[in-house]
Amino acid sequence: MDGWICPLAQVPDEAFASGLLGAGLALDPLGDVVCAPAAGEVISVHAAGHAVTLRLAEGLELLLHFGLETVRLGGAGFTPLVQAGQQVASGDPLLRVDVNAVAARAKSLIMPMILIEAQGWDWQPALEQGLVAKGDVLGRLSGGMAAEVSLESAGLVFAQELRVPLAHGLHARPSAKLAACAREFEARVTVQIRGQSAAITSPSAMLRLGVGHGDTIELTAQGAQAEQALAALVALIESGMGEYRAVSEAAPVVTAPVMAAKAPQAGDVLRGVMAATGIAIGRAWPMQRPEPSLAQVSAGAVVEQSQFDAALTALRADLAAQASQGSAQQQAILAAHLALLEDEDLLARVRDAMAEGASAAMAWRKVMWAEAEALRALPDPRFAERAGDLLDLELRLQWQLCGGQPEAPVPPEGAILIAEDLMPSEVAALDLTRVVGLATAKGGPTSHVAIIAASRGLPAVVALGEGVLSIEQGADLVLDADGAALEVAPDGLRIAAVEGLIAARAKRRAAALAMAGEEGRTSDGTRIEVFANLGKLGDAAPAVANGAEGCGLLRTEFLFLDRQSAPDEDEQAAQYGAIADALEGRPLIIRLLDIGGDKPAPYLPIAPEENPAMGLRGLRVGLARPDVLSTQLRAILRASVGRKVKIMAPMVARVEELRALQAVAQAEAEALGVALPDLGVMVETPAAAVMADALAAECAFLSIGTNDLTQYTLAMDRGNPAVAAGLDGLDPAVLRLIAQTCRGGAAQGKWVGVCGGLASDPLAVPILIGLGVRELSAAPAMVAEIKALVRSLNLADCEALGAQVLQAASAGDVRRLAAAFIGGQA
Numbered sequence: 001m002d003g004w005i006c007p008l009a010q011v012p013d014e015a016f017a018s019g020l021l022g023a024g025l026a027l028d029p030l031g032d033v034v035c036a037p038a039a040g041e042v043i044s045v046h047a048a049g050h051a052v053t054l055r056l057a058e059g060l061e062l063l064l065h066f067g068l069e070t071v072r073l074g075g076a077g078f079t080p081l082v083q084a085g086q087q088v089a090s091g092d093p094l095l096r097v098d099v100n101a102v103a104a105r106a107k108s109l110i111m112p113m114i115l116i117e118a119q120g121w122d123w124q125p126a127l128e129q130g131l132v133a134k135g136d137v138l139g140r141l142s143g144g145m146a147a148e149v150s151l152e153s154a155g156l157v158f159a160q161e162l163r164v165p166l167a168h169g170l171h172a173r174p175s176a177k178l179a180a181c182a183r184e185f186e187a188r189v190t191v192q193i194r195g196q197s198a199a200i201t202s203p204s205a206m207l208r209l210g211v212g213h214g215d216t217i218e219l220t221a222q223g224a225q226a227e228q229a230l231a232a233l234v235a236l237i238e239s240g241m242g243e244y245r246a247v248s249e250a251a252p253v254v255t256a257p258v259m260a261a262k263a264p265q266a267g268d269v270l271r272g273v274m275a276a277t278g279i280a281i282g283r284a285w286p287m288q289r290p291e292p293s294l295a296q297v298s299a300g301a302v303v304e305q306s307q308f309d310a311a312l313t314a315l316r317a318d319l320a321a322q323a324s325q326g327s328a329q330q331q332a333i334l335a336a337h338l339a340l341l342e343d344e345d346l347l348a349r350v351r352d353a354m355a356e357g358a359s360a361a362m363a364w365r366k367v368m369w370a371e372a373e374a375l376r377a378l379p380d381p382r383f384a385e386r387a388g389d390l391l392d393l394e395l396r397l398q399w400q401l402c403g404g405q406p407e408a409p410v411p412p413e414g415a416i417l418i419a420e421d422l423m424p425s426e427v428a429a430l431d432l433t434r435v436v437g438l439a440t441a442k443g444g445p446t447s448h449v450a451i452i453a454a455s456r457g458l459p460a461v462v463a464l465g466e467g468v469l470s471i472e473q474g475a476d477l478v479l480d481a482d483g484a485a486l487e488v489a490p491d492g493l494r495i496a497a498v499e500g501l502i503a504a505r506a507k508r509r510a511a512a513l514a515m516a517g518e519e520g521r522t523s524d525g526t527r528i529e530v531f532a533n534l535g536k537l538g539d540a541a542p543a544v545a546n547g548a549e550g551c552g553l554l555r556t557e558f559l560f561l562d563r564q565s566a567p568d569e570d571e572q573a574a575q576y577g578a579i580a581d582a583l584e585g586r587p588l589i590i591r592l593l594d595i596g597g598d599k600p601a602p603y604l605p606i607a608p609e610e611n612p613a614m615g616l617r618g619l620r621v622g623l624a625r626p627d628v629l630s631t632q633l634r635a636i637l638r639a640s641v642g643r644k645v646k647i648m649a650p651m652v653a654r655v656e657e658l659r660a661l662q663a664v665a666q667a668e669a670e671a672l673g674v675a676l677p678d679l680g681v682m683v684e685t686p687a688a689a690v691m692a693d694a695l696a697a698e699c700a701f702l703s704i705g706t707n708d709l710t711q712y713t714l715a716m717d718r719g720n721p722a723v724a725a726g727l728d729g730l731d732p733a734v735l736r737l738i739a740q741t742c743r744g745g746a747a748q749g750k751w752v753g754v755c756g757g758l759a760s761d762p763l764a765v766p767i768l769i770g771l772g773v774r775e776l777s778a779a780p781a782m783v784a785e786i787k788a789l790v791r792s793l794n795l796a797d798c799e800a801l802g803a804q805v806l807q808a809a810s811a812g813d814v815r816r817l818a819a820a821f822i823g824g825q826a
């Protein structure tokens with residue numbers, strides 16, 4: 001094809017530039033069809049479509065590798081025009097490339113052309129550098145006597161089976177690195193898979209094996225240094241060589257056909273999970289993450305250890321310096337990172353790996369990635385999301401080790417940042433003033449990224465799936481976080497509508513904030529308390545600034561989730577007191593630990609359960625572990641003195657559970673000589689909703705946890721993406737239970753609140769008020785707007801809406817009725 005020729009040494013990729021894969025040259029393409037530069041047989045077309053190998057008529061092999069790191073595109077942008085086994089003449093088309101699509105995602109478009117197994121051949125390029133047109137002569141090969149290959153065949157044979165953890169299998173670059181590693185030993189090493197084998201020193205033969213992620217291969221080594229060679233190669237492969245992705249325990253039974261990920265087209269809408277509220281119009285900016293170059297081979301344990309120590313010291317100093325300048329939130333994150341760097345167990349494992357012969361870079365990577373994988377495998381998404389912190393630190397130390405510093409990429413004005421996942425330090429380093437939204441393929445709604453996005457007022461959608469990574473740079477996007485959607489190149493009408501929404505939203509928010517200090521009341525004067533849900537001390541001040549009249553749910557388990565040992569009474573009392581004080585006299589409802597189910601805590605191990613959502617969870621754990629319950633109750637009781645504190649019990653299903661709790665609480669209060677604060681019950685099980693009157697008769701208030709009430713009513717696991725679409729708290733089945741709860745509370749003269757997600761959903765607010773709810777505890781960022789909405793409502797109208805939606809057949813119908821109602825009020 002037409003293009004600009006340059007020597008291999010100029011290819012910005014070590015494996016190609018160093019000649020590890022073989023001699024040859026590179027072409028910066030000026031076309032979109034790669035044609036055969038010589039006649040021969042196609043011996044392989046890579047599954048990802050980016051590489052074709054020909055066996056030339058003269059016997060040697062030629063690899064055409066389009067772009068750098070293009071194997072990661074999984075086929076997107078490549079249409080092979082030939083198959084393995086096909087004969088081609090010089091000039092025949094081999095591969096069609098969607099250059100724009102590839103350019104948006106690949107490190108480079110440059111195409112190395114490599115002669116492999118060319119021992120005995122002499123390659124003379126026709127030109128070193130310059131413009132060439134299709135059909136021009138690139139160079140000449142002469143000779144052709146195969147070089148004598150002498151390999152030690154004596155010695156014991158060693159063999160080992162392993163699974164390949166490289167995300168894209170053993171493609172060109174890792175094959176080249178393996179070949180280089182193998183050449184350092186006096187041994188012949190072969191790789192076997194599916195009845196075929198290849199010498200590990202031949203990257204082209206390795207490519208033909210088509211070893212993919214998770215495949216089991218067998219390495220066989222023979223020769224004087226067979227054992228050492230095998231150990232080094234296995235360690236290299238197991239390290240993931242910079243492309244690690246965990247391999248699941250069970251081998252896949254059925255292998256699905258590999259489908260090239262389709263690049264999203266204009267008009268496509270990608271669905272994810274909201275991580276921070278808002279809506280934005282912008283242009284796609286897929287973030288490219290610079291990669292440090294890792295020393296693969298150890299220079300000796302002592303040297304590696306001292307280099308590692310130096311890098312560690314430098315990184316600690318860096319983090320400390322950064323923390324001294326950052327916001328309170330950034331400081332908290334950096335402090336967590338610093339603590340990780342002090343983790344003796346972690347550091348000991350790195351030292352052991354170096355002592356066993358790994359380089360500092362490989363040892364650190366192996367330990368940190370294993371740690372991150374272990375976190376990711378935990379059922380609680382909060383832990384899984386912390387894996388991002390570990391990977392972040394891993395990279396930062398690698399940069400220290402290789403002596404370079406990554407340059408923070410500069411986003412263009414109005415960018416919607418797209419990434420697989422975002423690490424806290426990357427977000428902190430970016431100039432977010434130019435960014436209007438964040439969209440990630442992975443991640444969870446409570447990750448640090450979500451926290452930072454929310455604190456900057458940026459909409460963010462996570463878990464959009466791999467498809468988001470194929471969006472072309474510069475594509476027009478609408479990021480609708482509230483709709484949990486990313487719209488690709490929407491039409492002009494939609495853009496105009498969103499512009500209207502953004503302007504209206506800004507106006508609404510400003511007006512809501514201006515009135516945030518006022519009491520929550522409907523237009524007819526009905527008092528509706530608008531509270532905020534808190535998970536840590538730092539949430540309290542922003543909640544108050546947004547107009548929170550108190551805290552309707554302090555998730556105490558979140559205060560101590562990352563603890564290895566149970567927090568003691570003093571520690572708990574201090575936290576609760578500090579949070580109450582940060583609310584400046586406003587009421588604080590402290591929920592007893594809600595551990596179990598989807599929220600395990602390391603310091604309170606619960607035996608594995610068949611069905612944890614229905615097992616030992618919430619108050620049931622407290623009653624099964626009276627020591628834990630009593631410690632927490634004493635801490636709350638101590639913090640309650642002179643403060644407006646109430647206690648709330650999670651996951652109550654039966655009146656007996658409430659009575660048992662009251663007995664313990666009463667005894668602790670008497671022992672401490674303090675008055676027992678109001679004690680309320682969370683209505684999260686259908687049983688509690690149905691028995692609300694009986695519960696209300698014996699407690700001070702009811703607060704509906706709509707997240708759990710919805711999952712238990714609809715029998716849909718709140719963490720299972722397969723049923724996520726149906727998991728709507730506005731389902732009439734849930735609403736009927738909410739109505740029954742409100743009737744039960746009213747019958748006993750007790751107030752009923754909502755502290756689940758429905759309290760932050762504007763469509764739900766008039767319905768909840770109409771059904772009898774008098775306290776709404778929302779996400780802190782939503783408080784001002786929920787208060788403003790409450791002010792616009794009239795109780796009688798809400799009651800009519802409440803009666804109407806109880807007769808609806810589906811959540812969709814309820815949402816339509818509520819939208820029409822709110823539209824009519826506006």
Ligand code: PEP
Pocket residue numbers: 553555594684704705706707708709755756757
């Ligand atoms: C709920 O279930 O609605 C609730 C508020 O509790 P959590 O989300 O913490 O389970």
Ligand code: MG
Pocket residue numbers: 650684705707708
């Ligand atoms: Mg709950």
